[in-house]
Amino acid sequence: MPPAFLKAEYDDRLARLRAAxxxxxxxxxxxGDPANINWLTGxxxxxxxxxxxxxxxxxxxxxxxxxxxxxxxxKFTSYLSxxxxxxxxxxxxxxxxxxxxxxxxDWIRQHGFATAHIGYESDVYYLSPRALSALxxxxxxxxxxxxxxxxNWVRLVKSDAEITMLQAAAKIAxxxxxxxxxxxxxxxxxxxxxxxxxxxQIRGTEEFGGDMTAIHPLILAGEAAATAHPxxxxxxxxxxxxxAFELGGCRKRYNAGLARTLHLGSPPQKLQDTAKAVEEGxxxxxDSLYAGAICGDVHAAWQRVLDxxxxxxxxxxxxxxxxxxxxxxxxxxxxxxxxxTVAVPENAVVHIILGMWMDGWGMELSETLHVRQHDxxxxxxxxxxxxxxx
Amino acid sequence: MPPAFLKAEYDDRLARLRAAxxxxxxxxxxxGDPANINWLTGxxxxxxxxxxxxxxxxxxxxxxxxxxxxxxxxKFTSYLSxxxxxxxxxxxxxxxxxxxxxxxxDWIRQHGFATAHIGYESDVYYLSPRALSALxxxxxxxxxxxxxxxxNWVRLVKSDAEITMLQAAAKIAxxxxxxxxxxxxxxxxxxxxxxxxxxxQIRGTEEFGGDMTAIHPLILAGEAAATAHPxxxxxxxxxxxxxAFELGGCRKRYNAGLARTLHLGSPPQKLQDTAKAVEEGxxxxxDSLYAGAICGDVHAAWQRVLDxxxxxxxxxxxxxxxxxxxxxxxxxxxxxxxxxTVAVPENAVVHIILGMWMDGWGMELSETLHVRQHDxxxxxxxxxxxxxxx
Numbered sequence: 001m002p003p004a005f006l007k008a009e010y011d012d013r014l015a016r017l018r019a020a021x022x023x024x025x026x027x028x029x030x031x032g033d034p035a036n037i038n039w040l041t042g043x044x045x046x047x048x049x050x051x052x053x054x055x056x057x058x059x060x061x062x063x064x065x066x067x068x069x070x071x072x073x074x075k076f077t078s079y080l081s082x083x084x085x086x087x088x089x090x091x092x093x094x095x096x097x098x099x100x101x102x103x104x105x106d107w108i109r110q111h112g113f114a115t116a117h118i119g120y121e122s123d124v125y126y127l128s129p130r131a132l133s134a135l136x137x138x139x140x141x142x143x144x145x146x147x148x149x150x151x152n153w154v155r156l157v158k159s160d161a162e163i164t165m166l167q168a169a170a171k172i173a174x175x176x177x178x179x180x181x182x183x184x185x186x187x188x189x190x191x192x193x194x195x196x197x198x199x200x201q202i203r204g205t206e207e208f209g210g211d212m213t214a215i216h217p218l219i220l221a222g223e224a225a226a227t228a229h230p231x232x233x234x235x236x237x238x239x240x241x242x243x244a245f246e247l248g249g250c251r252k253r254y255n256a257g258l259a260r261t262l263h264l265g266s267p268p269q270k271l272q273d274t275a276k277a278v279e280e281g282x283x284x285x286x287d288s289l290y291a292g293a294i295c296g297d298v299h300a301a302w303q304r305v306l307d308x309x310x311x312x313x314x315x316x317x318x319x320x321x322x323x324x325x326x327x328x329x330x331x332x333x334x335x336x337x338x339x340x341t342v343a344v345p346e347n348a349v350v351h352i353i354l355g356m357w358m359d360g361w362g363m364e365l366s367e368t369l370h371v372r373q374h375d376x377x378x379x380x381x382x383x384x385x386x387x388x389x390x
Numbered sequence: 391m392p393p394a395f396l397k398a399e400y401d402d403r404l405a406r407l408r409a410a411x412x413x414x415x416x417x418x419x420x421x422g423d424p425a426n427i428n429w430l431t432g433x434x435x436x437x438x439x440x441x442x443x444x445x446x447x448x449x450x451x452x453x454x455x456x457x458x459x460x461x462x463x464x465k466f467t468s469y470l471s472x473x474x475x476x477x478x479x480x481x482x483x484x485x486x487x488x489x490x491x492x493x494x495x496d497w498i499r500q501h502g503f504a505t506a507h508i509g510y511e512s513d514v515y516y517l518s519p520r521a522l523s524a525l526x527x528x529x530x531x532x533x534x535x536x537x538x539x540x541x542n543w544v545r546l547v548k549s550d551a552e553i554t555m556l557q558a559a560a561k562i563a564x565x566x567x568x569x570x571x572x573x574x575x576x577x578x579x580x581x582x583x584x585x586x587x588x589x590x591q592i593r594g595t596e597e598f599g600g601d602m603t604a605i606h607p608l609i610l611a612g613e614a615a616a617t618a619h620p621x622x623x624x625x626x627x628x629x630x631x632x633x634a635f636e637l638g639g640c641r642k643r644y645n646a647g648l649a650r651t652l653h654l655g656s657p658p659q660k661l662q663d664t665a666k667a668v669e670e671g672x673x674x675x676x677d678s679l680y681a682g683a684i685c686g687d688v689h690a691a692w693q694r695v696l697d698x699x700x701x702x703x704x705x706x707x708x709x710x711x712x713x714x715x716x717x718x719x720x721x722x723x724x725x726x727x728x729x730x731t732v733a734v735p736e737n738a739v740v741h742i743i744l745g746m747w748m749d750g751w752g753m754e755l756s757e758t759l760h761v762r763q764h765d766x767x768x769x770x771x772x773x774x775x776x777x778x779x780x
Binding site for chain 2: 049071073076089125131191195211212223227232326
């Protein structure tokens with residue numbers, strides 16, 4: 001299990017992060033998001049369900065901090081030295097009277113950061129209020145700074161190696177969607193179809209295997225298609241259903257999203273009309289997406305198409321995507337919606353997802369797009385039109 | 391997508407939770423754990439990657455609070471009325487300048503809780519420091535109480551319907567493990583084997599389909615088996631490898647865990663010795679586990695066996711298990727380890743996992759056990775011995 005990238009790549013990421021930390025006046029940073037930990041060091045294990053963090057200083061680290069039984073994974077999956085792996089004792093797991101943060105705060109204090117300026121991620125899934133407050137209580141003389149998304153903004157711009165990884169993920173996404181299209185027919189249970197789809201995601205290609213996508217694979221069939229994130233059931237697919245799939249592929253935690261729609265039987269006019277608008281909207285988005293484009297302007301290109309068709313979509317149409325663990329593959333930086341003034345940088349990768357959750361039915365079309373100097377490029381090559389199963 | 395249980399079952403759960411809230415002097419409770427939300431109402435969607443909570447009062451609720459595009463799922467998957475579904479606008483998602491909690495705090499204040507005693511979950515994955523502090527800032531005259539695990543302790547005791555659900559999950563776990571045993575042989579890529587295993591988990595049986603387990607399915611092969619939670623790779627299985635699987639089954643978010651070990655080729659003596667101790671230890675645990683048993687005493691029964699064999703295991707050997715979303719299927723209540731004085735109640739369900747992560751190799755054996763008045767019962771029926779693939 002060597003790290004996903006060469007050491008020089010991680011060295012470069014660390015240098016870029018430290019520059020961002022210094023620009024914010026930080027001596028150190030506490031990272032709670034396992035995707036950010038993976039991005040910075042390669043560390044990869046399903047270990048973040050007990051407290052785990054990364055402590056980044058300006059000189060000696062970064063330091064992985066986690067449970068003793070997972071310390072071996074830090075050795076196997078990253079270039080971290082033994083001195084950079086800080087394990088708290090198993091006896092601290094899930095206790096009412098103490099917390100791993102108490103131990104970790106002691107370590108940080110004893111290593112010269114008692115009065116440091118320390119940033120922390122305030123809005124991530126795996127650094128809880130209790131974990132943070134115990135950490136802060138153990139370092140009462142430090143100055144704490146909300147540095148949420150600091151790492152995420154640095155990792156917005158992808159390296160060539162990351163683009164290659166995302167291309168592999170997109171290849172897997174194609175295979176998963178083809179499996180969906182091949183298997184969907186009336187009478188098939190949702191769970192049986194999803195079993196084949198997820199198997200295709202994990203099997204990958206002969207050249208490279210796949211991983212679980214960070215977002216749970218989604219099938220939107222029947223009335224559940226009116227909502228965005230339903231779980232599959234063991235109901236059978238039925239003639240007359242419009243079925244949207246939000247799938248994707250994942251390679252070494254790098255996610256590419258892919259959503260498509262099919263219809264069993266004769267397509268209703270409202271589906272055909274909406275699909276036409278959505279395909280045209282996707283083209284308008286792609287035509288307006290290149291390095292330097294403003295997120296709000298990209299959304300406006302979509303909105304103009306929607307307006308012409310008299311359709312409405314309240315939610316944002318996309319976000320940056322990349323390395324991620326459950327439950328989300330979005331990077332929580334770029335959002336394509338009105339009034340967003342951020343410019344999209346070259347070598348960002350974004351997932352544009354046009355989900356139309358209508359009254360009693362729904363459809364989706366998405367692309368994962370590599371933003372280049374003068375244009376953008378689809379990472380997956382898969383027909384956009386609604387697939388009809390007669 | 392009807393809720394997993396009858397309305398009377400959810401009514402009973404709510405009554406038990408409200409009694410626990412009143413015993414703690416709480417007027418209301420903010421739940422962040424999606425498993426607790428599911429347990430209380432049936433709500434089921436992959437929607438917790440944006441802020442989502444449940445607000446439980448003593449009279450009118452509970453109230454689901456989440457993103458507008460997911461409100462439909464509350465209608466489809468629970469018995470909640472329209473008045474109990476509180477959606478925040480899409481425009482509040484992932485903003486630097488505001489947070490859904492600001493909107494939700496307004497709602498709570500306007501509904502009579504401005505000066506209430508409000509409990510909250512402090513150490514869950516999906517209620518971040520920022521989400522909590524924005525909520526508290528919007529309700530400055532409320533009195534806030536750390537009520538972490540309050541719901542979890544109430545749901546420790548399972549109903550007959552929940553036991554039936556967990557039996558279904560355990561049946562799926564058997565199928566998954568059989569798939570692992572049937573497919574593991576030298577030359578097979580880990581990802582190809584895991585594709586088949588996960589497909590078996592999702593396909594379930596002809597009577598009922600399966601869901602994704604909350605813990606990522608784990609294969610511990612080769613040197614990675616020395617650590618507890620490695621991710622699969624596309625390396626091929628090799629002759630001479632000891633391979634542990636921590637799998638399980640999931641039905642409607644109810645998880646049953648199942649870990650077993652196999653060896654490719656001729657088994658080394660150290661594996662045979664360790665396996666003998668572990669099987670004997672599992673029997674000792676099962677013999678000491680019944681309603682009223684003390685968690686520390688159950689661990690002591692295991693420790694006596696280990697001591698006799700001169701083996702060591704630093705981590706706890708089990709925990710309660712049940713309804714869960716990624717990344718953990720444990721309920722964070724019972725822990726089987728030294729000095730734990732809690733008595734195991736009748737109709738608890740626990741996952742006893744004897745993971746021996748040794749120097750350069752490892753093995754695991756687990757059982758999901760239904761604790762009854764005078765004994766405990768294995769939910770899955772699968773041979774415990776190390777499976778040998780010649």
